[in-house]
Amino acid sequence: MKRFYGLCLFGLFIWLFSSCEMENDNIYDNPNFNEVQVNVEETEAPSTILQFETLEITPSISQSQQSGESNLSYEWTLRTDEQYLNAPIDSVVATISKERDLQYDINLITGDWKFVLRVTDENTGVTATGQFFITVQNQFSEGWLLLEEKNEMGDLSIILPNGNIFRDIYSSINPDAPLDTPLRQLVVTNFSYGVDEIVILSESGGVRLDYNELLKIFDLQDLFWEAPVPFNPEYHVWHDAINGWIINNGKVHLQVRGGFPGDKKYGAAMAFPTVGDAYHAAPFVAQGSDPYSGPYPAIIYDEQGQYFVYLSTALSPTLKNFPPAPDGAAFDMNNVGLDMVYMETGNTDYLINAIMKDDSDEYFMLQIQGDQAEPARSYRVMNEAPEIANHNAFETSKTLDRFYYSAGNTIYLYDIPSGLIIGNPFLLPEGESITAMEISYLDPTVMVVTTWDNSEGRVYKLALSGTGEMSLSSEYEGFGRIIDLAFKD
CATH class of the missing domain: 1.20.5 (Single alpha-helices involved in coiled-coils or other helix-helix interfaces)
Known part of the structure; x- marks a missing residue:
């Protein structure tokens, strides 16, 4: 049975x-069957396209029995090679359009992608497909990155070398990982070996991005063995590819990279000599000398005790007091007695410019030569620096012993040896206030300046003469409030 x-x-x-x-x-x-054929190769789909460009495809569609296309429906899908090869043709990875002709903004990471058009005859249910491959390439390999706030959100824009602007690129690439605001710092690091990263700091957090993709890969807290509490990152920098620094809530954290195996992260707060953790570091770490041979690989200022300390060696990190100042020294590194305003590397190797002030708002320029046994090089009262008490940005020349400072919409060029202003101040439009200034080591003949007028951010490229004087080269508008900027190459 x-x-x-x-x-x-x-x-x-x-x-x-x-x-x-x-x-x-x-x-x-x-013989009355309507055969549909799709050919996207005839449309000459590009083999490569840049991120954030628009892909436009008009496919070639033919029918054996129909003259119009009212009987057809369309579905464009996006697939990766791996997904396509391991899945049937009608397994949708991402549907990107239901229109006949494709217009698609390439908000994709770099790599190879497959685009598939599926055309269905609604009278018979029979389908036909066409497909093509495109390699998405990095649009943002080089240009000025701008960190901005707008509509209470943080974002990145970029100005490419040809002047083209791409806006809102962080939020487009990372829609599910909004930046915390207020924003604080943008750090672009690209050494030929060891470190290439982009880090964004906010007042209570931060993120690390993939250098090429601008895709978020870590929260800043993840870069510590144990994230400090409170988490208030104020400053970040790398010295060569060996020492990474983060100042968090006035405490110094160091990451050491070298030829040893294992994960590398930021450690606990470093102790200052004598006082332990009873210090509050200014939000600057200057490279004083070669990290291996010394004598002062990194120099840090304690705002609470008003003195400098230095890193002993790059691979055996301990903070130490400087040797006692000899007779005739320009100043005592162990007893400065001033408030730190700004500190940055100067125009020659291991020269550090420190702008400081006293309780009466008198300003001083201190220069430190970090590769000398006695590092205190010069000390000058800045008597001839108009409006410096109203400063809103500083930037050191990369070719001259001079620096730029701004007040309101005005930029001054200060000559350090003479203590005088060089040339006429450079004025930007009334109603705008300068928010940041930056000169790239890759092109020290250009300074990029950003402004804010309480409703719109603007960017100005200034050409710098051989003596450092400024002239307007180009300008861009339509930004939010720009907090920081850096050149990416």
Whole structure:
């Protein structure tokens, strides 16, 4: 009996299968059958495209029995090679359009992608497909990155070398990882070996981005063995590819990289000599000398005790007091007695410019030569520096012993050896206030300046003469409030 039922079921299956085959054969053999063909290769789809460009495709579609296309529906899907090869043709990875012609903004990470058009004859349910491959390439390999706040959100824009602007690129690439605001610092690091990263700091957090993709890969807290509490990152910098620094809530954290295996992260707060953790570091770490040979690989200022300390060696990190100041020293590194305003590397190796002030708002320029046994190089009262008490940005020349400072919409060029202003101040439009200034080591003849007028941010490129004087080269508008900027190459 079981055998009889089995034979019956088998016979029924064969009959159903043959009926379906005959029906399909009848459909395709029918001279009135409408055959649809799709060809996207004839549209000359590009083999490569840049991120954030728009892909426009008008496919070639033909029908054997229909002159119009009112009977057709369209579905464009996006797939990766791996997903496509391991899935059937109608397994949708991402549907990007239901229109006949494709217009698609390439908000994709770099790599190879497959685009598939599926056309369905709604009268018969029969489908036809066309497909092509595109390699998405990095749009943002080089240009000025701008960290901005707008509509209470943080974002990145970029100005490419040809002047093209791409806006809102962070939020486009990372829609599910909004930046915390207020924003604080943008750090672009690209050494030929060891470190290439982009870090964004906010007042209570931060993120690290993939250098090429601008894709968020870590929260800043993840870069510590144990994230400090409270988490208030104020400053970040790398010295060569060996020492990474983060100042968090006035405490110094160091990451050491070298030729040893294992993960590298930021450690606990470093102790200052004598006082332990009873210090509050200014938000600057200057490279004083070669990290291996010394004598002062990194220099840090304690705002609480008003003195400098230095890193002993790059691979055996301990903070130390400087040797006692000799007779005739320009100043005492262990007893400065001033408030730190700004500190940055100067125009020559291991020269550090520190702008400081006293309780009466008198300003001073201190220069430190970090590769000398006695590092205190010069000390000058800045008597001839108009409006410096109203400063809003500083930037050191990369070729001259001079620096720029701004007040309101005005930029001054200060000559450090003479203590005088050089040339005429450079004025930007009334109503705008300068928010940041930056000169790239890759092109020290250009300074990029950003402004804010309480409703719109603007960017100005200033050409710098051989003596450092400024002239307007180009300008861009339509930004939010720009907090920081850096050149990416």
